[in-house]
Amino acid sequence: MAQCSLSGRDTPFYARGLCRRHYEHWRRGADIAAPLQRLAKGRYTTCTIEGCTRRHRAQRLCQFHYHRLWSGRSITGTPTNQGEGHPRAKLAAGQVREIRQLRAQGWTLRRLAAAVGVSAHTVHALLAGHTWKDTV
Incomplete structure (x- = not known):
């Protein structure tokens, strides 16, 4: 004891x-x-990214790298977490194209959202160009 x-x-x-x-x-x-x-309780004291000496915040990362991970950007700086690669992506590229085609046919946001299984806000952000900007 x-x-x-x-x-x-x-x-x-x-x-x-x-x-x-x-x-x-x-x-x-x-x-x-x-x-x-x-x-210590087995916790990290510094960021585990090679060359980073900042203090650990969460998930073995410092505040800077953790925020990059959370926001969907690459931790190392190369933009690979876009579209389906984003850790919080709710749609696939094919679904995005389908939503845009159906909207052109006159479907409402709520109907589109129900068909794909996401919120109307997600569909609006997609159609307004806030998300999925690179997918045509």
Whole structure:
């Protein structure tokens, strides 16, 4: 059993090297003389992209690389995450072409969305040119 760094007794370890009782005292503002420690718990300290020394944020990546991944851009800088390659893509290129053809025939946004299984907002963004700009 781990020891509380404040009392030195064998008590259940809770957080920052303290037992639950001492941790709660510290959290509420008590002046704790023990060194508060953060344990690694198997987490990364820096970004895992080669050459990046920024601090880790999420999914083993720093804020910059994580945001690039989340927004669908390539982490390394080459634009490969467009269209179907985007991690949050809801449509395939064939479906995009079909939606545009059906819209030209007079289908409504709601009818198109129901036919493909996406929201009307997604169909509107596609037809307005906000998404799928490169697919004709």
